[in-house]
Amino acid sequence: MPVITALETYDIRFPTSRQLDGSDAMNPDPDYSAAYVLLKTDIAGLSGHGFVFTIGRGNDVQTAALAALRYLVVGADLDEITSDLGAFARRLTYDSQLRWLGPEKGVMHMAVGAVINAAWDMAARRAGKPVWQLIADMTPEQLVDLVDFRYISDALTPDEALTLLRDAAPGRAERMATLRARGYPAYTTSPGWLGYSDDKLARLARQAVADGFRAIKIKVGLNVEDDIRRCRIAREAVGPDVALAVDANQRWDVGTAISWLRQLESFNIAWVEEPTSPDDVLAHAAIRGKVAPMPISTGEHTHNRVMFKQLFQAKAVDLIQIDAARVGGVNENIAILLMAAKFGVRVFPHAGGVGLCELVQHLAMADYVAISGSMEDRAIEFVDHLHEHFVDPIRLRDGRYLPPSAPGFSAEMYPQSIERHLFPDGEEWRPTLPAA
């Protein structure tokens, strides 16, 4: 039988802090990084790629967590994995000793997610399909089998999920054709980093509209006067018809969020992202109640399906972000997308960083074809960073993501990119290099 023969890890870091790309109110100087995992097999040419996105320090800890999963993976039967990715995901999630380190949160859970994603990459390559299509071609019954309903059965039962998926099945072929013809809407965060000047913000915001984007997002949360000025600049730059979102990156307590956001009311904010702690379901509900109809959202740091479930149950959010590399892989994201569909909550996937655009497009597209059936008033985040390091980078046209066609999860980095950015011994990190 074919098996997984090795699990290799790589600590890859990009020195993005040298130019303040990606700066926000909580993350002033990120070095976009990937704790990268490679599953090797004894089938010629077949491998699986995955990664956890981090912002620099601690990427070594994350890499160690990937390595801790080796004993569950090396020697495993490939046919068993590709035919039952739900069982594989549960095996990794419920290792009783490793689970103590979460449970289902933080470093260990992100490592579990990356290895599950690498297994999806491998399964999709084997099937000769991109991951979004592999999901979209599954039967409703197969999709339900992927999901771990533990701790969410009070919000979504397997039977409810099955009904929802069966109801969406008849339109799949038409939506797949629409997707291939038109792509999936993107929005861009590139104009709005806190480290950028007002001029750069205005210029990049105008450029975004010229490039076809119908939504942009800017960072807020350090100083309310600055935010009012930056919102005005951005709104004037994009005009009244383009959506303008703001992202506070967890900066506020409940009271501060409410008074701050009331001062941004006149800018017709499309959504407020991460107003407070990602753990605080009740705070999001309290803020939402006080600033309505300004839409409230969170999700890129929401650590598992149990937290998303509560956001839905408490009516704490108008929309959510999902992240491809924070929760327990494709399987847990399918659980989250199913709940979002049931509760009627729109999804704006988190991307940017390194490789997150490449991953999350697959989830959004699978959702459109097979789960929610909608891409109305939804969009995938887009940031134009570091795509050149990926073998199958995203393709954007007129502000929309075009569906990937290569088999796999678009997660594979070029070997030379990996080698050059290895920390701390890759060429990019050698102290003899002049600073960029």
Next chain:
Amino acid sequence: MPVITALETYDIRFPTSRQLDGSDAMNPDPDYSAAYVLLKTDIAGLSGHGFVFTIGRGNDVQTAALAALRYLVVGADLDEITSDLGAFARRLTYDSQLRWLGPEKGVMHMAVGAVINAAWDMAARRAGKPVWQLIADMTPEQLVDLVDFRYISDALTPDEALTLLRDAAPGRAERMATLRARGYPAYTTSPGWLGYSDDKLARLARQAVADGFRAIKIKVGLNVEDDIRRCRIAREAVGPDVALAVDANQRWDVGTAISWLRQLESFNIAWVEEPTSPDDVLAHAAIRGKVAPMPISTGEHTHNRVMFKQLFQAKAVDLIQIDAARVGGVNENIAILLMAAKFGVRVFPHAGGVGLCELVQHLAMADYVAISGSMEDRAIEFVDHLHEHFVDPIRLRDGRYLPPSAPGFSAEMYPQSIERHLFPDGEEWRPTLPAA
């Protein structure tokens, strides 16, 4: 100026799975472990000891997370740390790049907590006091300065905390005398591991009462008929007047928890611990509403003050466990104890494992003297495992913890215990040893 000169880490594991000590419904075969951190200083004889408790695999990941904090600690000014432990805790918690790995949860947050606890151990040694007394001797203003109110100000403001602490101040001296004379109540989990036979359960439960304990706890959650039988055996063994608690270790969904617990109603359960996911505030509230007046609790896996805040706000629990090595150290536990006092929620600290009894006794005793002012209907968990490896082990008399008198946090392990249990090269783990 005196400084921290080194941060050393040790991956220490005890092969407890060989005897099924510590087996429960989610953790069938734990190897009790400590990711141990030692802060060295340039003051002769002064060091600080801390650790994260894990149950085996992944202890290396946890140890790597401790090492990732080295750059924030080595070279730091000792006087600054000991005079402002609040600032030290915030510096570790808010490192922007490391924070991404949580935020404030999982492996990275537990590492932050252990290093903060080691700094408390060091500060207490320097002051010549046990940690419980170091806290209990602080002024209300000093105590408030220890706390990070970010994300909890909607439930507890610094002014409210100050008022609460000032109100408790007049009784401190009397309570300190009471504590020294009588100790703090303990309850025991030793009889109730799932791997034990009915006979062993009955024998150990009777022994617990004979030893002076007024409360015991047994594990449940695998099979309801077994649980009914085990509850009956335990209740008969201890009699009607000793408290009997059950611990499901996160085994159930909401519906299962409710139907299961209704079948245990006749045993006068003192509390139900961890009925479901520790992340699920709303599920605890739903279960509590349906099985009242059976008291509901959680906390040993509750990952930070934001989650505890929501448990209080949602009236999801009748009492909580706190854990000394899960959240962000002494500082975050003081925040949690202050909120518990404000909301009138009783605290039954989680202990057992390796060294958790040693640590958490300090928090419970400081709470009694300076914060809640009460040890009525409260108790610290006690399990009789592995205390012999600690330089200043807990002392129990008639089912009560006696207050430690040695300076520090009782966290220091004997060097020979560390050396023998180092994983994978210590003597205890060498494959040539015969199995126990």
